Amino acid sequence: MPPSARPDPAYLVFALVSAALVTLVSAAPPGLLEAAAGLALIGTLAASVSTALAVDSQGPRNA
Secondary structure, X not given: OOHHHOOOHHHHXXXXXXXXXXXXXXXXXXXXXXXXXXXXXHHHHHHHHHHHHXXXXXXXXXX
16 A cells, blocks of 8 residues: 555544534534524624624715
8 A cells, every 4th residue: 555545543533523523413402503503603793783884984985
């Protein structure tokens, strides 16, 4: 087997961790993943609303 074809141990660790994560997500109660995603997006929403409602000190722009 050429040296470039040897398996990387990091891939094995990644495969085991991802399998455990899939099992954990599958066992989660309904609605938990949606709630977690919604909480993760609060910061993005707050920044977008803040930018949209910010007062421009240079006055209106001509399109």
